[in-house]
Amino acid sequence: MSETKKSDAAVPAQAPAPAEEREVLLKVEGLQKHFPIRKGVLQRQVGAVKAVDGIDFEVRKGETLGVVGESGCGKSTMGRVITRLQDPTGGSIHFEGKDITRLNTAGMRPLRRDIQMIFQDPYGSLNPRHTIGSIVSAPFRLQGVEPQGGVKKEVQRLLELVGLSPEHYNRYPHEFSGGQRQRIGIARALALKPKLVVADEPVSALDVSIQAQVVNLMDDLQEELGLTYVIIAHDLSVVRHVSDRIAVMYLGKIVELADRTSLYEAPMHPYTKALMSAVPVPDPKRRGAKSERILLRGDVPSPIAPPPGCRFHTRCWKATEVCRTVEPPLLELRPGQRVACHHPENFEDQQPQDTVLLTAAKEAAELVADEVLAESAQTSAAVAAEVLPQTGKVTKDASKEPAAEAPETDAEGSETDAEASVDAPAEGDEK
Numbered sequence: 001m002s003e004t005k006k007s008d009a010a011v012p013a014q015a016p017a018p019a020e021e022r023e024v025l026l027k028v029e030g031l032q033k034h035f036p037i038r039k040g041v042l043q044r045q046v047g048a049v050k051a052v053d054g055i056d057f058e059v060r061k062g063e064t065l066g067v068v069g070e071s072g073c074g075k076s077t078m079g080r081v082i083t084r085l086q087d088p089t090g091g092s093i094h095f096e097g098k099d100i101t102r103l104n105t106a107g108m109r110p111l112r113r114d115i116q117m118i119f120q121d122p123y124g125s126l127n128p129r130h131t132i133g134s135i136v137s138a139p140f141r142l143q144g145v146e147p148q149g150g151v152k153k154e155v156q157r158l159l160e161l162v163g164l165s166p167e168h169y170n171r172y173p174h175e176f177s178g179g180q181r182q183r184i185g186i187a188r189a190l191a192l193k194p195k196l197v198v199a200d201e202p203v204s205a206l207d208v209s210i211q212a213q214v215v216n217l218m219d220d221l222q223e224e225l226g227l228t229y230v231i232i233a234h235d236l237s238v239v240r241h242v243s244d245r246i247a248v249m250y251l252g253k254i255v256e257l258a259d260r261t262s263l264y265e266a267p268m269h270p271y272t273k274a275l276m277s278a279v280p281v282p283d284p285k286r287r288g289a290k291s292e293r294i295l296l297r298g299d300v301p302s303p304i305a306p307p308p309g310c311r312f313h314t315r316c317w318k319a320t321e322v323c324r325t326v327e328p329p330l331l332e333l334r335p336g337q338r339v340a341c342h343h344p345e346n347f348e349d350q351q352p353q354d355t356v357l358l359t360a361a362k363e364a365a366e367l368v369a370d371e372v373l374a375e376s377a378q379t380s381a382a383v384a385a386e387v388l389p390q391t392g393k394v395t396k397d398a399s400k401e402p403a404a405e406a407p408e409t410d411a412e413g414s415e416t417d418a419e420a421s422v423d424a425p426a427e428g429d430e431k
Ligand SMILES: Nc1ncnc2c1ncn2[C@@H]1O[C@H](COP(=O)(O)OP(=O)(O)O)[C@@H](O)[C@H]1O
Pocket: 035, 049, 050, 051, 069, 070, 071, 072, 073, 074, 075, 076, 077, 078, 303
């Protein structure tokens, strides 16, 4: 992912209106998706998987909202619910100002043209027995649409649009590589000229070398066709260059939502910071530079019984008593930057009286020099994808004690080793 599509630097001369001034296309409020857990002969409900547990955000016309978080935090469920492939348990979804929360299949049919989804698995999402022509033209058949010039011509135009050959029309999915299959999936999603495209980890299954090509293709198509995207990824490096704003999810909640620059330059939620420090330094000149990463211990807790208070407190190196008992609301601490944390980074402490770290916090995270990680990682991309869930395996560098060892300093939000470590990767990508 070395190519940058959206410049981090100054706004180009003919920039579209700033994100906050554009019209809202999708508005989600208090969205919940709980999957019931049933037991016994009577199939009584004994609990629920709280996959999405009360999230609010909006997506503006023409923007790309990136959604990131570790596996299992509810990203795919969120994607399926906002496209109404699944029914929400609570909350509301408005599309172009219209309440679509409870629309049935018939009510959703006209909207199926406007809202499309691209799936993670380019192998599983294309029927192997159908030709490419049949796959890409399926939306026309389903919606009873006859494009100008006929279906075949339009499908061939779409294939060209996504960088394939019109001659691929009669070929079968097995004849294509993963990257080409994902292009076919994109062509199918774009057939009906949708307004909103929700892409669920569109490049996770692809080789690292192909990932940038597909993401860049999506970015080009957005400009050409005026699309609005929600791009889901578990890895910040994928959404980093193409997102206008980024939502960070943890256990069914949004913990931070900010424009890309703010998020990268001054992340405020400790989880965002840890996710960012797992992103490899893309600049080869900096790769040898000494930097450290924050490694979170343990896995994401179960969404069946999420931890009380702040859901991240079992893994957060800044957690204090208030974090264990009071759920932090998602507040706009800076213009355009919403954060749910009692002791945010890069900002004044919201609970300065509460400075005693929980025992768990002292063991929650560790700082590891990059060289230690380099030994066990073949490629920097592999690190980004895997480092978080595997943190327990990495040796601790005793000379670099985590910020958790200095409770007072930490609670006051001053510079710590941890902060320095995250800044390094962020800077490495500036040009
Ligand atoms: N149909 C389902 N029934 C029960 N639990 C589900 C279902 N779909 C997802 N889940 C659970 O919801 C949680 C979030 O899953 P998912 O949305 O796939 O997360 P992500 O995409 O972030 O990896 C997981 O614990 C998963 O096991």
